[in-house]
Amino acid sequence: MTDRQRQILFAIIEEYAELATPVGSVTLAKLFDVSSATIRAEMVKLEEMGYIMQPHTSAGRVPTDAGYRLYVNQLQDKLEQAPDIKTEREQGRQDRPIRALETRVQSQTRSDYAIRSAVDSLVELTGNLGIATVGDQIYISGFGNLFSQPEFTQIEQVQAVSKLIDNIKPWLMEVSPNEAINVYIGTENPIGKTSNVSLIISRFRSPFSDRSYIGVLGPTRQSYKRVMLLVRHAGLMLEDILL
Numbered sequence: 485m486t487d488r489q490r491q492i493l494f495a496i497i498e499e500y501a502e503l504a505t506p507v508g509s510v511t512l513a514k515l516f517d518v519s520s521a522t523i524r525a526e527m528v529k530l531e532e533m534g535y536i537m538q539p540h541t542s543a544g545r546v547p548t549d550a551g552y553r554l555y556v557n558q559l560q561d562k563l564e565q566a567p568d569i570k571t572e573r574e575q576g577r578q579d580r581p582i583r584a585l586e587t588r589v590q591s592q593t594r595s596d597y598a599i600r601s602a603v604d605s606l607v608e609l610t611g612n613l614g615i616a617t618v619g620d621q622i623y624i625s626g627f628g629n630l631f632s633q634p635e636f637t638q639i640e641q642v643q644a645v646s647k648l649i650d651n652i653k654p655w656l657m658e659v660s661p662n663e664a665i666n667v668y669i670g671t672e673n674p675i676g677k678t679s680n681v682s683l684i685i686s687r688f689r690s691p692f693s694d695r696s697y698i699g700v701l702g703p704t705r706q707s708y709k710r711v712m713l714l715v716r717h718a719g720l721m722l723e724d725i726l727l
Contacts, residue, residue: 485533488516488526489526489529489530490554491516492512492516492523492526492527492530493530493535493536493547493551493554493555494555495507495512495515495516496512496530496536496545496546496547496551497547497551497552497555497708498707499511499512500546500547500705501705501706501707501708502707504634504705505544506538506539506540506543506544506545506546507544507545507546508543508544508545509521509523509524509527509544511544527545530545530551531545534548534550534551535547535548535550535551535554536548536551546705547704547705549669549670549671549672549704552669552670552682552704552708553669553672555708556667556669556708556712559708559709559712560663560664560665560667560712563664563665563712563713563716579713581609581710581714582713582714582717584605584609585602585605585606585609585714585717585718585721586717586721588601588605589601589602589605589718589721589722589725590721590725592725595692595725595726596621598722598725598726599616599618599621599623599698599722600623600625602616602698602718602721602722603615603616603623603624603625603698604625605718606698606699606700606714606715606718607625607626607629607700609714610700610702610706610710610711610714611629611633611702611706612626612629612630612700612701612702612706612711613625613626613627613629613630613649613700613701613702614626614698614699614700615652615685615697615698615699615700615701616696616697616698616699617652617653617656617657617693617695617696617697618690618692618693618696619690619692619693619696621692622652622653624649626700630645630701630702631645633702633703635680635681635703635704635705636680636703640678641678641679641680644677644678644679644680645679645681645701647675647679648673648675648679648681648683648701649701651675652675652683652701655674655675656685656695656697657695659674660687660695661685661687661697662687663687664686664716665684665685665686665712665715665716666683666684666685666686666687666699667682667683667684667685667708667712668682668683668685669682669704670682670704680703680704681701681702681703681704682701682702682703682704682706682708683699683700683701684699684700684701684702684708684711684712684715685697685698685699685700685715686698686699686715686716686718686719687719688719688720688722688723688726689723689726689727690722690723690726690727691726691727692726696722697719698715698718698719698722699715700715
């Protein structure tokens, strides 16, 4: 893949996250200051590589799970390049949504209230379903947000998502993700492979369990950079409060 193809793929992902409609060559031509024909030729190559697809004959392109994976991998690489946790936290606090998250959660005087507040904040800031599992407790909020997304208009899709949610805690206990941020995209989810959702989850330390997690569940079409940062900092913040 060339640098330009990578940039076009990432632009398709970010535009699609914002607009929820297939991205056409005219839009990208304006972004890259090249002709629509040039963009279309690059789109054909990206489609042949399996990173984008055309949902309808006359439509623009949308990312595939493989395209999202390539995009998310480079975001994870950047997160892992942070010099240390203290620096990562300070850099994050320069972001307004993260400051709002910290202000709300740190005002809580009880551990369970802090966890609930962190989940509710992620729901409000990301528009996704928020999840936390701590010991024997599971916190879930934001069903209305999740099922109001345009991806979930068919009953089969809602059923697949519901099955994943029903099994989320035992699955997390079995898989035990341990990266700073873990992202399971679409068909990568062992449960609800056809649900067209991504699970973005962070493991954090707590006195209640050595397998505590916080994260969000939302459509594969979303702003991964923003959501991954929020989830990562929610986990770091709960460590500060609970330990």
